[in-house]
Amino acid sequence: MAVNPPQSGVGEPGSDEEIVRRVCAGEEALFEVLMRRHNQRVYRAARAILRNDVEAEDVMQDAYVRAYEHLRNFEGRSRFSTWLTRIAVYEALARRRRSQRLEPLAALQEEGLMATSSSSNPEQQLSDVEIRALLEKAVETLSDDFHAVFVLRAIEGMSGAETAECLGVSEDVVKTRLSRARRRLREALLESIEPSLPAVYEFHLSRCDRVVAAVLRRIETP
Template identity: 50%
Template sequence: MKTTGILENSKALTDLEIIARVQAGERALYEIIMRRYNQRLYRVTRAILHDDTEAEDVMQDAYVRAYTHLSQFAGRSAFSTWLTRIAVHEALTRLRSRNRHPQVDVTEYDGEISMKMPGTSSNPEYNASAAQLREFLEEAVLNLPESYRTVIMLRDIEELSTAETAEALDLTEENVKVRLHRGHGMIRSWLFERIGTKAKEAFPFMGIRCDRVVENVFDRLEKLAAANPQIQ
């Protein structure tokens, strides 16, 4: 789906403006929402599922569910928080369906999606060092238990507030603070002290997968609309 012009003007639109226009029939604008939050949903669903393919599937389920329930968004919280809660719910449902919690094994990661962004420095030694630090961060976070991993992903990587994280995960703010503190305790303190601004460069949602999620969601929405005329 080619919506270059729409995306170029996306920064001028708030989430609420986009939602209103989508509900009014401009379905193509939903791509802006997906492009805007693909990174966050990928990070939080992968933190829960520890599987790239399942995370992508869950993201698509979450976007479709959110679209078909836009009328239920009451605006009591930020739309991004509401969307994140849907993604978390979908991921936890998928996790429970396995009938067990996954065992973390970083050797199983096949590198299909590079979780390392290329450095901006022309110094190869610097780039190698930065990539190694990001690699350590990713491994440290992914080895945390799921309950701590999701909190750290939202608070430290996505930089949500304690209140936003609590709402997204259906926890109390106190629980978020406790899990964050304990999660940090599980990760060697020097890791977070040295990673600095490189933290947000970890866990990227790369372009090809981002495009695929957008295309697949729109395909599913078109089929839903064909089967149910009430869905625009």
């Protein structure tokens, strides 16, 4: 399908619903605005289910194509972002089911690897990058149900109602899974950092030498 450019003199794109209306009216190029506006949310939704960056990007493309092809079916009963995220969730779930059906052994092995945690080097201070990696590893240990809810609610910041609609569960289920996910994350993080606790506030040799030298200078001064 040929993509027509936006009409000149129309001004900056407005709300999602306004852009949808204009795309359906013939300004197909404006669909790029919707993609760029919602890329992070769609990626996180797909990544929450598939746990794989490459597959998440593939699902993003599939979801956007499906949304574009069915854009006229968007009735505005929910927010466009919710409608789009729900499409991404369905596409991701379908891909995961196909993967589990075709490669059950590989899927089990991957889950086993994901559940394995390794302690960080006790002598190495955690930088911001390392802390983020530690958090991501802990999130990956969550079960599929808890993982999807936590990413959409706590990381992406979706409301309980939006998350429930996207995942096809009740808001009460979302609340319960989020609470349990947070509790399990606290346990996983504590387990990960516990081996490093003896190194906290460690009195390194360089500091020891510096203090001793300073004291010796002071007591040797007449």
